[in-house]
Amino acid sequence: MNEEPDELDRTLHAFWGHLGGGMSPAAQMLAWSDWAIHLATQPGRAARVAIDAAAVDAPGQVHEPRLSGKEWDAWPFSLYRQAHEAAAHRLRTFIHGVPGVDRHHEHLVAFMARQWLELLSPANCAVTNPQVLQKIAATGGSSLASGAMHWIEDAGHAALGRPSAEAGSFRPGREVALTPGKVILRNELIELIQYAPATPTVHAEPVLIVSAWIMKYYVLDLSPHNSLIRHLVAKGHTVFAISWKNPEAADAKLGMAEYLRLGVMASLDAVEAVAPQRRIHAVGYCLGGTLMAIAAAAMARDRDDRLATLTLLAAQTDFTEPGELGLFIDESQLAFLEDIMSRQGYLGAEQMAAAFQALRPGDLVWAPMVRNYLLGERVPMTDLMAWNADGTRMPYRMHSDYLRGLFLENTLAEGHYLVDGRPVSLNDIDVPVFALGTRTDHVAPWRSVYKIHLLCDAELTFVLTEGGHNAGILSEPGHPHRSHRLLKRKRNAPYVAPDEFLERSQEMAGSWWPCFEQWLAGHSGPKRRPPGMGSPQRGYPTLGDAPGTYVLAR
Structure with a gap:
């Protein structure tokens, strides 16, 4: 009897969650009520803010990119822009800085207000966008016809769950993910790829790359010119990479423990079999870096000395300042996500993509829609955009484990994270660490990534590069x-705060890839003949060509 009401509640929550795009209505109401009650109980401040806001016609001369350009300077479009920007300024003035409002609630209210402001931008409407009107006049209206055809085409692809024709032109193993290699391990969660050597001799220590399980691994092996994997292979490194399975409903019970055991530790065993008695350079990107840091801490605790170095690329280990993703993380929101996932066994890639797009709705939602459907132009597809559209699902338990355990409770930084029933500490890691943050990262803010300095006393090299979470990593030599x-x-050296880092570090032009490769080489032994592909005698035969089969699953 007790289970039936719970099941009914979950069904209702899942239904509401789908209607709200995965956002908890309870979390939204709590945020708005917190803000509204505190504002209502301070009428003097509210009146003063209203007067000050009304006295400002516009927030300044710098306009948002979508409302800039000489076309917007002409009447009446300048009036539309002024009205919109003045309204946005007044709303921001009202929302921020209300004493007593919970900080998370204030950020959530500001986020929701930003969604409405972006929706109501004059750039989104044909009759208030001068660029759209000019295009209609220049084409005799055929641009709108082209836009309508684009919409029909995209709606059809979305209904069938297929990528767009443009995204489909970047296929793993054909146009992207082209670095030669072999799959040497396949289990219920990963395929492990060993890349073929490109030099007659290689550094003794192999490199294992662990990408985030919420993305296809080939972001690090896109086109040949911007493939970090190909770059490392060309410099004489033996490289292995984990390709995560795209989970289905039957994989709902796979959690952090399984990703650690079947992913990282199983891969280390395979790499050790191929290159015995060689320490391993472990490289983790995004959440793959967080997972690799957990593994490194557990290995240090258990006296497992197989690691030569640890590299964390845009990877957080302390989640007290997780960036804008923190907007979606509180008890109410997690309860709703868990109810949604309980019905299907996973969180869909489209649901995660919607959350990331909502962080930058102007750039990632409305600007492409205006260009595709109002201007009748196709946004040129790139390899990175195609990869971004090739999402993966998230198992129910895994999503709960990392959002609740890492983001909400911050157990790793606080020393409560358990591996095999015992806590791990990042301070046990004693191998050299290379950590990288990207300056405009809204997924893993660089100051949050920088907190590894507070958690680990090992020798540490920190790099801050231009770009965002993905584009900053894809920063090949020659990139403008x-x-x-x-x-x-140095090991056990005094702490250097982020602002002090900016003062003491010297800005260097160009890609960070060469300095990273040199750092790896500096922590490697003499070069020698490359190891064989796989190790059949130790149970790791070659199972097929890279990029394998898991990366192709949708």
Whole structure:
């Protein structure tokens, strides 16, 4: 009898969650009521803010990119822009800084208000967007016809769960993920790829790359010119990479423990079999870096000395300041996500994509829609955009484990995270660490990534590079407008705060890849002949060509 009401509640929550795009209505109401009650109980401040806001017609001369350009300077479009920007300024003034409002609630109210402001932008409407009107006049209206055809085409692909034709032109193993290699391990969670050597001799220590399980691994092996994996192979490194399975409903019970055991530790065993008695350079990207840091801490605790170094690329280990993703993380929100996932066994890639898009709705939602459907132009597809559309699902238990355990409770940083029933500490890690943050990262803010300095006393090299969470990593040599800062900290050296890092580090032009490769080489032994592909005698035969089969699953 007790289970039936719970099941009914979960069904209702899942239904509401789908209607609200995965956002908990309770979390939204709590945030708005907290803000409204505190504002209502301070009428003097509210009146003063209203007067000050009304006295400002616009927030300044710098306009948002979608409302900039000479077309917007002409009447009446300048009036539309002024009205919109003045309203946005007044709303921001009202929302922020109300004494007594919970900080998380204030950020959530501001986030929801931003969604409405972006929706109501004059750039989104054909009759108030001068660029759209000019295009209609220049094409005799055929641009709108083209836009309508684009919409029909995209709606059809979405209904069938298929990628767009443009995204489908970047296929793993054909146009992207082209670095030659072999799959040498396949289990219920991963395929492990060993890449073929490109040099007659290689560094003794192999490199294992662990990407985030919420993305396809080939972001690090896109086109040949911007593949970090190909770059490392060309420099004489033996590289292995984990390709995560795209989970289905039957995989709902796979959690952090399984990802650690079947993913990282199983891969280390395979790499050790291929290159015996060689320590391993472990490289983790995003949540793959968090998972690799947990594994490294557990290995240090258990006296497992197989690691030569640890590299964390845009990877957080302390989640007290998780960035804008923290907007979606509180008890109410997690309860709703868990109810949604309980019905299907996973969180869909489209649901995660919607959350990331909501963080930057102007750039990621409305601007492409205006260009595709109102201007009748196709946004040129790139390899990175195609990869971004090739999402993966998240198992029910895994999503709960990392959102609740890492983000909400911050158990790793606080020393409560359990591996095999015992807590791990990042301070036990004693191998050299290379940590990288990207300056405009809204997924793993660089100051949050920088907190590894507070949790680990090992030798640490920190690099801050230009770009965002993905584009900053894909910063190949020759990429325009790229620079980076680097500062090394000796083992047990005094703490250097982030602002002090900016003062003491020197900005260097160009990609961070060469300095990373040199760092790896500096912590490697003499070069020698490459190991064989796989190790059949130790149970790791070659199972097929890279990029394998798991990466192709949708």
